[in-house]
Amino acid sequence: xxxxxxxxxxxxxxxxxxxxxxxxxxxxxxxxxxxxxxxxxxxxxxxxxxxxxxxxxxxxxxxxxxxxxxxxxxxxxxxxxxxxxxxxxxxxxxxxxxxxxxxxxxxxxxxxxxxxxxxxxxxxxxxxxxxxxxxxxxxxxxxxxxxxxxxxxxxxxxxxxxxxxxxxxxxxxxxxxxxxxxxxxxxxxxxxxxxxxxxxxxxxxxxxxxxxxxxxxxxxxxxxxxxxxxxxxxxxxxxxxxxxxxxxxxxxxxxxxxxxxxxxxxxxxxxxxxxxxxxxxxxx
Amino acid sequence: xxxxxxxxxxxxxxxxxxxxxxxxxxxxxxxxxxxxxxxxxxxxxxxxxxxxxxxxxxxxxxxxxxxxxxxxxxxxxxxxxxxxxxxxxxxxxxxxxxxxxxxxxxxxxxxxxxxxxxxxxxxxxxxxxxxxxxxxxxxxxxxxxxxxxxxxxxxxxxxxxxxxxxxxxxxxxxxxxx
Numbered sequence: 001x002x003x004x005x006x007x008x009x010x011x012x013x014x015x016x017x018x019x020x021x022x023x024x025x026x027x028x029x030x031x032x033x034x035x036x037x038x039x040x041x042x043x044x045x046x047x048x049x050x051x052x053x054x055x056x057x058x059x060x061x062x063x064x065x066x067x068x069x070x071x072x073x074x075x076x077x078x079x080x081x082x083x084x085x086x087x088x089x090x091x092x093x094x095x096x097x098x099x100x101x102x103x104x105x106x107x108x109x110x111x112x113x114x115x116x117x118x119x120x121x122x123x124x125x126x127x128x129x130x131x132x133x134x135x136x137x138x139x140x141x142x143x144x145x146x147x148x149x150x151x152x153x154x155x156x157x158x159x160x161x162x163x164x165x166x167x168x169x170x171x172x173x174x175x176x177x178x179x180x181x182x183x184x185x186x187x188x189x190x191x192x193x194x195x196x197x198x199x200x201x202x203x204x205x206x207x208x209x210x211x212x213x214x215x216x217x218x219x220x221x222x223x224x225x226x227x228x229x230x231x232x233x234x235x236x237x238x239x240x241x242x243x244x245x246x247x248x249x250x251x252x253x254x255x256x257x258x259x260x261x262x263x264x265x266x267x268x269x270x271x272x273x274x275x276x277x278x279x280x281x282x283x284x
Numbered sequence: 285x286x287x288x289x290x291x292x293x294x295x296x297x298x299x300x301x302x303x304x305x306x307x308x309x310x311x312x313x314x315x316x317x318x319x320x321x322x323x324x325x326x327x328x329x330x331x332x333x334x335x336x337x338x339x340x341x342x343x344x345x346x347x348x349x350x351x352x353x354x355x356x357x358x359x360x361x362x363x364x365x366x367x368x369x370x371x372x373x374x375x376x377x378x379x380x381x382x383x384x385x386x387x388x389x390x391x392x393x394x395x396x397x398x399x400x401x402x403x404x405x406x407x408x409x410x411x412x413x414x415x416x417x418x419x420x421x422x423x424x425x426x427x428x429x430x431x432x433x434x435x436x437x438x439x440x441x442x443x444x445x446x447x448x449x450x451x452x453x454x455x456x457x458x459x460x461x462x
Contacts, residue, residue: 095364098363099364099366101364102356102359102362102363102364102366103354103356103366103386103387103388104354104355104356104357105353110346115347119347119349119350121349122386140364143364143365144363145361145363146363176315178317186347186348187347187348187349190347198314200314200315200316200317201314201315202315203315259314262343262347263343263346264340264342264343265340265343265344271344272334273344273348275334275336276336276337276341277335277336277337277338278334278335278338278340278344279332279334279335280332280333280335281330281332281333282330282332282333
């Protein structure tokens with residue numbers, strides 16, 4: 001004769017026999033979801049969710065019930081405001097730059113500029129899409145070791161500190177789209193047989209950036225820049241290497257004129273690649 | 285009527301002329317090519333001097349770049365983490381991975397389905413591809429403590445791992461001198 005079991009015990013015994021709750025057998029509680037059905041009686045389907053507004057077949061154009069039209073329902077966020085005026089600087093990280101130097105794509109015994117970066121074949125940009133050169137980003141700032149003289153279009157404080165800590169020189173410079181086309185592929189530009197143009201001065205909203213010694217702008221006062229170099233060294237806590245005593249002083253002090261595009265080539269000359277000659281205006 | 289017609293058609297012209305006169309006093313701005321001189325006849329162009337083998341040619345040569353990708357030279361250290369292949373280490377391995385034309389390891393991350401799926405692709409594998417997969421699978425699953433799924437394409441000499449293990453694989457291959 002079997003003993004009479006308690007209800008709890010019987011329920012537990014039942015649970016032991018039942019399958020475990022798994023992803024393949026879980027269900028919603030009955031009535032948890034209500035499927036929407038259209039009424040079929042006298043006034044069942046004659047308003048289409050629009051209440052007493054109208055007895056139309058579909059909603060009024062631009063409305064989805066209520067008095068607010070769809071185009072006014074959400075706030076306006078102008079992500080693309082002034083997109084036709086904004087300048088873009090596609091990034092290159094310090095890590096990428098170091099890899100290019102390690103694999104001998106860039107010669108650090110000569111100053112680096114946008115043309116050098118494009119000549120590696122690992123970077124390209126499109127001046128016609130308002131891309132105004134490259135920005136050097138701080139990814140890999142902890143591993144960067146090389147002494148370089150580099151000209152960039154945009155750089156932040158950490159990048160400037162990293163370059164200067166390693167005994168290098170950094171300068172931010174603006175180039176107008178026509179000059180950028182020449183820098184993007186110098187050989188193609190020389191083959192056109194046109195004189196090297198003068199670099200244009202930056203537009204009004206970029207002048208402030210490029211004349212600020214904190215950004216190492218190419219229009220800034222050189223004495224203010226050397227002061228800011230010292231300030232940044234103190235802020236980041238490194239000893240500023242003396243460029244004047246460096247063996248590569250000549251390379252590190254090489255700069256471009258604010259109206260010049262290529263190193264060592266003044267505007268107005270024509271470069272003939274075939275005859276290895278330079279054509280310039282006769283001076284009286 | 286005649287006066288009205290005159291005013292209607294000539295007045296804007298007169299105003300325009302006055303406007304032009306005032307424009308000529310605006311200083312030249314060097315931020316646009318609109319300010320530069322107009323192109324004149326070829327005969328009016330200035331005399332030129334042609335200099336052969338000029339001292340500036342070294343600056344021109346700097347801008348011509350290289351025709352062939354330069355082979356990385358041997359250095360005491362590579363701060364970027366790039367390593368040169370070492371035949372001393374890899375000569376006894378049953379497999380080999382050829383470097384790309386840029387002298388990099390052919391290990392790539394593929395992101396598909398808007399970042400939902402990440403796969404790691406290894407290319408240019410020669411030799412025993414099955415053993416390489418086993419070794420990598422063991423190393424990765426030991427590191428991440430879970431089962432790793434992979435696909436071997438012996439025909440195209442490729443292995444695909446499900447997940448982002450690029451740095452892990454690159455380090456393992458670099459340690460073996462590949």
